[in-house]
Amino acid sequence: ILNVEQSPQSLHVQEGDSTNFTCSFPSSNFYALHWYRWETAKSPEALFVMTLNGDEKKKGRISATLNTKEGYSYLYIKGSQPEDSATYLCAFREVAAGNKLTFGGGTRVLVKP
């Protein structure tokens, strides 16, 4: 069973503040790491697909980094806004696992106005 862990499970952020949280995954047999945002009453939506050690991706105020050698990825939100409130999921794909993506438990972010 693959261990994909996200921390913290939840966090409250004041509007305008920046925040970050972690996804850890096995450091061996890495193939790809995905990030998704899941807003209440909506479908999960892809943010990033990351494949190379040292990758950095950015989409608006959200960015992510990847360290495959030590098995972690950080997601950053700069200048949080209420619309950033969602559960952020990471998902790990390992070599020779075909298309299977194993998800972490998610980090629930609540941005307070």
Add this chain to the structure above:
Amino acid sequence: GAGVSQSPSNKVTEKGKDVELRCDPISGHTALYWYRQSLGQGLEFLIYFQGNSAPDKSGLPSDRFSAERTGGSVSTLTIQRTQQEDSAVYLCASSQIGTGGGLNEKLFFGSGTQLSVL
């Protein structure tokens, strides 16, 4: 269609009954996935299809669960003799397979079926 479509959106059933959940993926997407989220849990992998075949069924919780995909398109997840522990949100997702067979394409999710077993 424009996105992944799942039906029904909500299903309430009695323990012991069979249920069928349907997923209509984005046209042209060759890979199709089923996940579920039980209350307070993360997304749990059930099964994925490449075309009409299912290379990985490892996540199906028991032999009461089965899934099929026909014509490389619509998929049906069937749960026989439902139990209360089957209550969850069942999510379907689809993706392209990139050029050269690359597997790094993002998943597009449907809005899910909320299954409640009484």
